[in-house]
Amino acid sequence: GVVDLTGDETRWMDHGQGDRAVSFSSPVWSDDGEHLIAWAGAVDHKDAWLQLLDLETGGTRTIVHEHDDAWVRGFRTGRLARGDGPAYGWMPDDERVYFLSERDGYFHLYVTGLDGGDPTQLTSGRFGLVDLRLSKDDERWYFISNEVHPAENQLYTMPLEGGARTRLTTESGWYTYQLSPDEIHVALTYSNATQPRELFVMPTRAGAALTQLFTATKAEFHRHDWRESEIVTFDDGEGHTIYADVWVPDRPLPGRPAIIRVHGAGWAQGVSRRWTNTLPFLHYLAQEGYIVLNLDYRGSRGYGRDFRTGIYRHMGETEVRSGLAAVEYLVTEQGVDRERIGLFGGSYGGFFTLMSMFKHPGVFKAGAVRAPVTDWAHYNHGYTTRILNAPYDDTEAYERSSPIYLAEGLEDHLLIQHGVQDGNVHFQDSVRLAQRLLELRKKNWEIMIYPVEAHSLQNEDYNRYDVMRRRVDLFNRVLRAPAKPQRSGPDAR
Known part of the structure; x- marks a missing residue:
């Protein structure tokens, strides 16, 4: 108005x-x-x-x-x-x-x-552009782009009417930027796969040296052996290239068990040359002897429109096929025992895990879900109607995309974790799923609630510890090879 x-x-x-x-x-x-x-x-x-x-x-x-x-x-x-x-x-x-x-x-x-x-x-x-800005003198553009690699965000500049793009940042990794008032300098946050985000400043010219303003990470952080993952690709069977991070331990556990992590939010990016709060747990799993794969499934950010919209009207189908392709990669390329593969994720990653286990029993022997969406009809309207249309117009899309209607397929070990105060994916989603599993007389599943926790485990350290501990306990119990029996008697060697 x-x-x-x-x-x-x-x-x-x-x-x-x-x-x-x-x-x-x-x-x-x-x-x-x-x-x-x-x-x-x-x-x-x-x-x-x-x-x-x-x-x-x-x-x-x-x-x-x-x-x-x-x-x-x-x-x-x-x-x-x-x-x-x-x-x-x-x-x-x-x-x-x-x-x-x-x-x-x-x-x-x-x-x-x-x-x-x-x-x-x-x-x-x-490639794509984000954070586009026009210079004050109206002569050039500044923007962030993943042109160099889908897993990187680099700062570029370009003349007003287009033409050659000039990459200003040089180190492999992930940048955000803020121009100085006179645009002679630019402030940058920078991180990579083994270094948390730090603040730098540099002149706005290609290849200029970065000056670190201070150190945000503690000395203790640098005493750990943070290993950069290998970014791998494989085909999903439908002509789409799937990206994933892989960590292979120096001494894998017997049977070479593997754990796949799937990111939340749906349209987000898990495979990136930046530091995230998920990395320490993935490093820990690899340290314990698991082969770890961090998956960017169909629907993830950074790979273009067709990759993004592959989940339209059927969430939990094309992206789950990305997970099945990851299993084949682990078995054929990493020598993983097909009977020792686990899966975990939170929010959309929890939804992904449920759909994978319910629709493909036997593929993932153990799964851990935190705050999973189990019925899309009850989730954020603005988010869901983009993908599944309105629930009163497209009930088929909602029913085939919601784990609550597919729970009968559960055969493997499942851990459900949810905060009672979750204002994003409401606690009722896990409660309704638990009730459904009880009605179906399903075995080998458990649920843990966190009375004072919200969606992203931001409230209490002891809750985050408990979530991680229970995941590890589940994977150790189900995926680790049993110890070989000790021989005795005169022929024992």
């Missing part, structure tokens, strides 16, 4: 889509103050329109139309998603606008005029 400051009348903007449910996001003025643009997104996530707003009439004119048969990236129930929406704004001439779009399969930069003609693509390739 628009309010004239000289009166009290509100003029509501017409998005031009009739009765279709549409939401506007924050508008952006041109520098000359003459024009205003804003994204209008359909609540069903299939379309978004970058529109020129007429404040006098309340009318709009579409400059850019984005459509995706699955869901348009970067919107939640029509509004730009925080931290992921397609950046947009005005070019310096105030006659063109720029925006990020996934229309060619990856998130790239486009420029178009106000007439709504075909946009000009300024970047292209099998």
